[in-house]
Every structure is written in C-alpha cells, then in structure tokens.
Amino acid sequence: MARADAVRNRAKVLEVAAQIFATEGLSVPVHEIARRAGVGTGTVSRHFPTKEDLFTAILLDRMAGLTRSADELAKRYDPATAFFELFAMVVREGAHHLGLAEALAGNGYDMDTIGAEAGFDVAGRLHTLLIMAQQAGTIRPEIGIGDVKALMKGCLADEANKNLDTLLVVITAGLRA
Amino acid sequence: MARADAVRNRAKVLEVAAQIFATEGLSVPVHEIARRAGVGTGTVSRHFPTKEDLFTAILLDRMAGLTRSADELAKRYDPATAFFELFAMVVREGAHHLGLAEALAGNGYDMDTIGAEAGFDVAGRLHTLLIMAQQAGTIRPEIGIGDVKALMKGCLADEANKNLDTLLVVITAGLRA
DNA sequence: CTACAATCGGGACGGTCATCCCGGTTGCCG
DNA sequence: CGGCAACCGGGATGACCGTCCCGATTGTAG
DSSP, X not given: OOOHHHHHHHHHHHHHHHHHHHHHOTTSOHHHHHHHHTSOHHHHHHHSSSHHHHHHHHXXXXXXXXXXXXXXXXXXXXXXXXXXXXXXXXXXHHHTOHHHHHHHTTSSOOHHHHHHHTTOOHHHHHHHHXXXXXXXXXXXXXXXXXXXXXXXXXXXXXXXXSSHHHHHHHHHHHHBO | OOOHHHHHHHHHHHHHHHHHHHHHOTTXXXXXXXXXXXXXXXXXXXXXXXXXXXXXXXXXXHHHHHHHHHHHHHHHSOHHXXXXXXXXXXXXHHHTOHHHHHHHTTSSOOHHHHHHHHTOOHHHXXXXXXXXXXXTTSXXXXXXXXXXXXXXXXXXXXXXXXXXXXXXXXXXXXXXX
C-alpha cells in the first residue's frame, strides 16, 4: 500500500504543474515546479520519471473532458454544428491553457497519439464529424483534417486572444460549403 | 580595406546559414553552421556576434523581396486582391522556409520590428492594404491585423504544406465581406 | 620578400536544464 | 512503541549551446 504522504505529494505536484503549464507553458523547469509544490525535484522525478510523463498526465485529463463533450455534441446536434462547436471548444480550451496550446502547436508532443492510445481521441472525433458534415454537404469537400488542425493552431497563435470569436467567425464562414 | 578571405567567409556563412535555417529551422547550433560552412565558430561569431544577428541578416534579405512585391501588388491591383496576393505570397515563402515560419510563429524574433526598422515593413504593407480593402467594403470590417497574422501562422503550421492552396481558399472566403 | 595586423580555428567558459543518486527521514505495520 | 522499508530532498552529473578568447595563420601593403 502506498504511503499517505506519497499520494499527497503526487497530487500536489500534479495540481501545481497543471496550473503552471496552463499559465506559463511547457518551458518551465522541473525544479521550479518542485519548488512551488513544496517538494524536492527527486519527488517529482519519482512520480513522473520524465517531464513528458508529467505533462502527458495533465494532458490526458484535459482531453478526457473534451472527448466527453465531443460525444455529447455529436448526439445533440447535426454534424456541421457539432463540428464547429467542438472546434471552438478545443480552441477556447487552448486559449487559456498555454501548455495545451504549445502542445497543439507541435512542440514535440504528439497529442493525437497520446490521446488515441488512452481512448481520448479528440482528433478522431473531429475527423469523424468533419467527414459527416462533408457528406451532408455543409462543409467544403476538399478540406482535410490537416487543414482543420492548421486553422486551430492559427487561432491559438493569436497572442492577445482578444479576437478569438472574430477568428472563429471567419474560419466558420470559410469552411462552410 | 577588408581582406578577401574575410569577405569570402562572411558570404559562405551567410549562404550556408540561409540554407540550414530554411530546411532545419532556427534551433540548429551555431557550431553546426560553422562546421558546414567549413569555418570555425569564432569566424561566425566575429561576422555575426550573435545568433540573432545572423538570422536577422538572412531575414532582412527575404523581407526586402516581399516588400518590393507588396508595393508592386498595391499599384497593380485593387486593395482586396493585392491583400490576398500578398497574404498568399508571405505564406508560400514561409512554407518552404522553416526558419522564416518559426520566426513568424513568434519564437523570440520580432519580425515586425526588425523589418520596420530596416524599411522592409511587410506587416505595415499588409495592414494598409487590409484597411483599404475594408473601406472599400470587400473585407469584413471587424478583422484586425492580429487576426490576419494568426491566420498566417495557421497556414504555416500545416506540416505537410500539401494543402496550402486549400487553406488559402478557405481563409480568403472567410475574410471577404 | 618581409613583417605586421587582420583574421582564423576551435577549445574554454558559463548558463540552463532534465535526470539520477544517496544519505537522511518518516509513515506504518505489528 | 520500535524498526524497517518506502519515501523524501536537493545536490551531483552530464548534455547542450551561445559566446568569448587567444595562440596560430595568412593576406597584403610597401
């Protein structure tokens, strides 16, 4: 049985790391995370042998929520609406989570693979909705999932995040058939 | 009068660095650039005291061409057409120049400032065309230059660069009033 | 051709960071 | 309450990189 303090420390590290990754991105040193969590770097290393392990754990948590939302949208709305809603949801999530945005921007973390392996395949859900909407004739047929991801990255690149809604309007208008 | 070999070395470094930045991005070590140029790291350092100096020199060269093209477009076409052409031109330039794309994506280099100081203000040209096109009623009025840059980054984020034209069509359609 | 100064090469230095390791500590079972 | 195994802290280690420095070299003026 794991010791109580070990469980507490693991949770504390996870909580602090999630906060830091969200506000300051992935380039924060592990030592800094340990310091703010009030533990030693060794403690972080033991629970998450690699910095990537730590971030993956946090990522999966986020993606779990998105996947659930995706499924709800899919059954509640028509494909195109569900697609655009999910698109906006992912982008908004990334807009106030710097680390997530960086991961989406492809700084070494392959979110698709990570998510797919854990059953939280957000990209897959998006792709399915895209194809369905295209078959229904509501989204341009020549669009690929790669184009969609590129546009998502564009939204996340908006530093100010002030005009996110404007961008979404433009992109939505452009994607519609 | 500068020594002939110094001139040669400077040119060689510039040429090799441009090639490397284009194909492998900005994270290539300076030592590697020196090695491939057949010179010592000291030689690189002397001509370009900082890695940023080296990249800036290359950047300015690219931006000079873009600025010239921008001016031609502006006098040959109506604002909206010129805007979209310039947009496409910048994106295409970035598509086969990894370093340029990274700089646009904001990895520490402020292209706008660099370009403006040297008189190659691509962003400024783009902004002017945008406003003119908006006054002519051909582009949505709520768009800001920040939105435009975000969309540009999106295009450059397309790893495959296969569907660049598709993306441009989508974005153009979305931006039009 | 000679000598000197500009230039060169590449190793040294300093800084950053992720990961590993180990002596000290403490929760927990009996 | 005692003892041990699991756990803790944080310093040590090693990798990477940009920049600086200096002894060796070489172009060039005279």
